[in-house]
Amino acid sequence: MPECLFCGIAAGEIPATVVLDGKRVIAFRDVNPQASTHVLVIPRDHYPNVAALASAGDGLLNELITEAHQVAVAEGIADSGYRIVFNTGPGAGQTVGHVHAHVLGGRPMTWPPG
Ligand code: AMP
Secondary structure (H helix, E strand, O other): OOOOHHHHHHOOOOOOOEEEEOOOEEEEEOOOOOOOEEEEEEEOOOOOOHHHHHHHOOOHHHHHHHHHHHHHHHHOOOOOOEEEEOOOOHHHOOOOOOOOEEEEEOOOOOOOOO
């Protein structure tokens, strides 16, 4: 079993409700949803956070965002509006050290976030 939870999901070793299964990117439903749509979009390869993913510089971050939008389209929330969140660091609430975009929608969103 890999030490990283999301590496385990990407490898199919840990169960998840997968909604998008790409070559470099995979998306699955959050186990503790904070909105009627709450999907996590991750690269299959391990990067600890979005800055590390950006530094890789091979288009993977662009692909991740493009796929996050495709998830929003497939979930029917692209037109009503959705939020993409990268919690980065413990003070921001990051609890899993494998970069993940939260795609949230299907309910009114307030600002500032909690
Ligand atoms: P963050 O707190 O930004 O690091 O987000 C981690 C997210 O992963 C949280 O929203 C958790 O609910 C979610 N999560 C934790 N374990 C799993 C799992 N096994 N499958 C799907 N989502 C998970």
